[in-house]
Amino acid sequence: MKQTDVSSFATSQLSLLNDELQGELAETTLLSSTHSPTVLQRAGLALLNLTVSSQRTGFGGKTLLELTLDPAVGGGDLPEHGLRTGDICAVAEQPKGAERKKERQGMEKHGVDGVVTKVQREAITVALDKDEVDIPGGKLWLVKLANDATYKRLNQTMTKLQKAQPSEHSILTQVLFGQSSPTPVSKEDLTTPLTFHDPSLNSSQQDAIRFALASKEIALIHGPPGTGKTHTLVELILQLLDRGQRLLVCGPSNISVDNIVERLSSHKVPMVRLGHPARLLPGVLNHSLDVLTKSCNAAAIVNDVRTEMDAKQASIRKTRSGREKRVIYGELKDLRKEYRQRESRVVADLLKGSKVVLSTLHGSGGFHLRNEKFDVVIVDEASQALEAQCWIPVLYTGTEKLVLAGDHLQLPPTIKSLNSKQSKPKAKKAPAVNEATDGVEDLSISKKSKTAKDDGDSKKAEPSTLETTLFDRLLSLHGNSIKRILTTQYRMHEKIMAFPSKALYENKLVAAESVKTRLLTDLSYPVKETEDTTVPVVFWDTQGGDFPEKSEDDDSGAKGKSSLLAESKVNEHEAAIVRLHVSRLIEAGVKAEDIAIITPYNGQLALLSRMLKEIFVGIELGSIDGFQGREKEAVVVSLVRSNPEREVGFLGEKRRLNVAMTRPKRHLCVVGDSETVGRGSKFLTAWMGWLEEEADLRYPDPSELQDEN
Numbered sequence: 001m002k003q004t005d006v007s008s009f010a011t012s013q014l015s016l017l018n019d020e021l022q023g024e025l026a027e028t029t030l031l032s033s034t035h036s037p038t039v040l041q042r043a044g045l046a047l048l049n050l051t052v053s054s055q056r057t058g059f060g061g062k063t064l065l066e067l068t069l070d071p072a073v074g075g076g077d078l079p080e081h082g083l084r085t086g087d088i089c090a091v092a093e094q095p096k097g098a099e100r101k102k103e104r105q106g107m108e109k110h111g112v113d114g115v116v117t118k119v120q121r122e123a124i125t126v127a128l129d130k131d132e133v134d135i136p137g138g139k140l141w142l143v144k145l146a147n148d149a150t151y152k153r154l155n156q157t158m159t160k161l162q163k164a165q166p167s168e169h170s171i172l173t174q175v176l177f178g179q180s181s182p183t184p185v186s187k188e189d190l191t192t193p194l195t196f197h198d199p200s201l202n203s204s205q206q207d208a209i210r211f212a213l214a215s216k217e218i219a220l221i222h223g224p225p226g227t228g229k230t231h232t233l234v235e236l237i238l239q240l241l242d243r244g245q246r247l248l249v250c251g252p253s254n255i256s257v258d259n260i261v262e263r264l265s266s267h268k269v270p271m272v273r274l275g276h277p278a279r280l281l282p283g284v285l286n287h288s289l290d291v292l293t294k295s296c297n298a299a300a301i302v303n304d305v306r307t308e309m310d311a312k313q314a315s316i317r318k319t320r321s322g323r324e325k326r327v328i329y330g331e332l333k334d335l336r337k338e339y340r341q342r343e344s345r346v347v348a349d350l351l352k353g354s355k356v357v358l359s360t361l362h363g364s365g366g367f368h369l370r371n372e373k374f375d376v377v378i379v380d381e382a383s384q385a386l387e388a389q390c391w392i393p394v395l396y397t398g399t400e401k402l403v404l405a406g407d408h409l410q411l412p413p414t415i416k417s418l419n420s421k422q423s424k425p426k427a428k429k430a431p432a433v434n435e436a437t438d439g440v441e442d443l444s445i446s447k448k449s450k451t452a453k454d455d456g457d458s459k460k461a462e463p464s465t466l467e468t469t470l471f472d473r474l475l476s477l478h479g480n481s482i483k484r485i486l487t488t489q490y491r492m493h494e495k496i497m498a499f500p501s502k503a504l505y506e507n508k509l510v511a512a513e514s515v516k517t518r519l520l521t522d523l524s525y526p527v528k529e530t531e532d533t534t535v536p537v538v539f540w541d542t543q544g545g546d547f548p549e550k551s552e553d554d555d556s557g558a559k560g561k562s563s564l565l566a567e568s569k570v571n572e573h574e575a576a577i578v579r580l581h582v583s584r585l586i587e588a589g590v591k592a593e594d595i596a597i598i599t600p601y602n603g604q605l606a607l608l609s610r611m612l613k614e615i616f617v618g619i620e621l622g623s624i625d626g627f628q629g630r631e632k633e634a635v636v637v638s639l640v641r642s643n644p645e646r647e648v649g650f651l652g653e654k655r656r657l658n659v660a661m662t663r664p665k666r667h668l669c670v671v672g673d674s675e676t677v678g679r680g681s682k683f684l685t686a687w688m689g690w691l692e693e694e695a696d697l698r699y700p701d702p703s704e705l706q707d708e709n
């Protein structure tokens with residue numbers, strides 16, 4: 001066991017985080033200082049010609065401004081924009097002659113910062129950061145700002161860790177750094193009979209629960225694709241509650257947390273979900289602090305003040321006299337103070353009374369939990385979280401036990417905040433193609449520079465230390481004895497599962513009876529039996545050099561211009577094969593919405609989208625990274641790389657390929673050049689070998705593709 005020094009670990013994290021932040025800020029500043037509002041609006045980063053359509057009081061006593069298009073410019077729907085709930089923005093008076101840069105730079109002085117809380121077709125609502133603001137009567141504009149809140153909290157957390165004296169380190173912290181070993185779990189604890197709330201749990205799930213219950217400091221639940229990780233966590237939560245424990249349940253994204261809230265609510269567990277209501281799934285709202293503080297018994301005392309404040313807000317907008325305004329502001333100030341006091345009493349009571357609190361990792365560092373103690377912290381999707389994020393609930397709640405659930409053999413967290421959006425639910429809804437490339441939201445750090453570089457060749461890119469997750473680090477620190485793996489998977493046909501199981505999961509995966517032989521022809525609607533619909537795995541091998549890749553910007557000569565414009569790859573012939581295969585599936589009766597096409601290269605994704613989105617309405621196209629956590633009945637993977645140098649770039653990352661090959665339930669079609677891809681790495685050689693042996697092989701007939709074109 002290799003010990004890690006706590007303080008130097010924190011110091012190095014701080015420096016890595018700072019590098020990220022500086023890069024991010026430089027990029028945003030560059031963007032907003034060099035472009036006019038109109039250009040920013042076209043880029044989806046700003047909205048112009050707005051007016052206040054209503055003003056009221058929201059959670060935390062904040063002023064909520066609802067903005068719509070000024071009737072003077074015709075009103076109606078807002079133009080297309082990229083502003084999302086949770087984005088940090090500024091609202092300011094629109095400079096006359098919108099292009100004038102000088103005036104625009106005064107924005108920071110005249111504008112008010114806030115957070116987007118609701119986005120509708122005709123309106124966008126912003127919760128303002130400042131209490132007393134005099135919103136100008138003229139036209140307003142709203143611009144997205146860089147969000148450094150995430151970094152600030154990570155920074156605070158790592159600073160706290162850095163400054164803690166060794167004598168202050170909890171046993172858990174010592175275990176997390178290898179200075180103490182985890183207390184061994186006794187055999188009896190692992191074998192004592194347990195009554196499970198869910199009798200359908202399989203034996204690996206039951207074992208994982210026994211292990212997590214018996215562990216004193218840490219337990220890792222390793223959930224390969226489709227093995228019911230969240231299902232298992234829900235039972236673990238119920239078992240811990242039976243034992244009188246108080247729990248904090250977190251995940252890196254809102255959706256990862258909401259997934260658990262939704263599943264727990266059918267068990268009637270009294271719980272509180274922290275987080276801004278605008279970011280939560282509708283089904284989860286009833287558990288949010290915002291709604292609970294309005295609906296609980298003590299709510300009336302808060303609501304009285306809220307009503308009074310709203311009336312005052314309305315009267316401010318009506319009066320023109322500066323003196324009257326000042327009087328009302330004074331009254332509002334007192335009311336707001338009163339409101340916050342009453343609300344925080346109600347919130348504190350609600351939190352004290354709840355045995356389960358759920359929030360994002362980031363949210364667990366908010367002031368609501370500052371004095372709350374929890375017996376156990378559970379983190380779902382832990383291999384999607386930065387280590388520094390996982391420390392937020394650990395350090396701020398003083399827990400002595402941590403349960404992490406995840407799969408370190410799928411993709412690690414990516415680093416991005418400027419353009420981060422809500423991550424998609426696991427639900428089978430079809431996000432637009434550009435959204436499918438987005439990562440996880442709450443922290444969503446995805447290094448732009450890295451993405452750009454990787455898009456060219458990830459093999460050369462050294463993994464940054466920020467990407468080593470706590471899950472990974474603990475496994476290398478303490479070994480497999482701190483984890484239990486879930487082995488029955490409920491997603492894939494057994495043939496689709498076979499290679500990833502053998503190559504990555506020590507051959508431990510077993511396909512559940514209900515899925516192991518499911519084919520497209522067994523779908524709930526009629527699908528004709530064809531050579532495609534009756535086989536689980538198809539491999540279109542384009543070997544022979546007739547289907548070469550292209551660098552996207554070969555023609556434009558943009559190579560080396562900027563890391564953000566780094567070249568991507570396309571393979572037009574592969575795209576034609578994808579079209580052929582999909583059209584055959586659709587002719588056989590498979591619905592377009594049951595098919596997804598995924599590829600590692602954004603260039604190829606853009607090409608495929610142009611070619612196929614309109615022909616196959618409802619089909620989903622996405623990057624492999626954006627498809628993590630999702631599933632489809634049929635998945636076509638376009639590998640793109642085909643070159644005499646046998647370069648595989650992005651495909652060198654086996655965790656990315658693992659994600660790609662484990663998305664389908666009934667049908668996986670791989671399109672690629674076995675000669676190029678097969679030389680990329682040991683993993684790729686093994687995969688190509690396996691496909692040649694086990695898949696239904698197809699060799700493209702150029703004349704058939706000609707017809708298709």
Ligand SMILES: Nc1ncnc2c1ncn2[C@@H]1O[C@H](COP(=O)(O)OP(=O)(O)OP(=O)(O)O)[C@@H](O)[C@H]1O
Binds near residue numbers: 200629
């Ligand atoms: N013991 C079980 N018996 C039957 N079905 C199960 C069992 N455990 C999980 N499932 C089913 O397997 C599917 C995957 O479960 P869940 O969403 O909990 O998995 P996950 O591991 O969190 O998913 P992912 O692989 O996307 O991370 C769900 O449809 C769930 O109902």
